[in-house]
Amino acid sequence: MTNAATLTGSEKQINWADDIRRPVIDAADAYIETQQERLDAPDATEKAIARHEKDVKQAQAFSQVDDASWWIDQRHAIASQGAECYVQLTTVSQFHCPTCDATYYSTSATDKMKCSVCGCTTEWAVRVQ
Numbered sequence: 001m002t003n004a005a006t007l008t009g010s011e012k013q014i015n016w017a018d019d020i021r022r023p024v025i026d027a028a029d030a031y032i033e034t035q036q037e038r039l040d041a042p043d044a045t046e047k048a049i050a051r052h053e054k055d056v057k058q059a060q061a062f063s064q065v066d067d068a069s070w071w072i073d074q075r076h077a078i079a080s081q082g083a084e085c086y087v088q089l090t091t092v093s094q095f096h097c098p099t100c101d102a103t104y105y106s107t108s109a110t111d112k113m114k115c116s117v118c119g120c121t122t123e124w125a126v127r128v129q
């Protein structure tokens, strides 16, 4: 597990979340490695390179999620899909809520979503990463 963020939360949450995220981050690392080989191929087109770079960035995002409770919330999705599929099917982004000033993570791709901290519906949440 390379360069994974230090988890935040209670000690119990952190220990639990660490077990949940480990296979996901390992799968993401393996995925990034595979994608890198494709990027280095001499016949890689510009479009394919751009798509692969996006995929790699998405895979890398998992190791940046430091919120233990977010990982715990993801446990059923990870268990049902398996770590490899989860990594490839899920996009995680960091958002900033303008109402409560919280930074949180979401797998929602839409702009309109419920802030996981204050519960407001933020149509104007700023995607941080």
Ligand SMILES: [Zn+2]
Pocket (backbone or CB within 6 Å): 097, 098, 099, 100, 101, 102, 115, 116, 117, 118, 119, 120
């Ligand atoms: Zn909020």
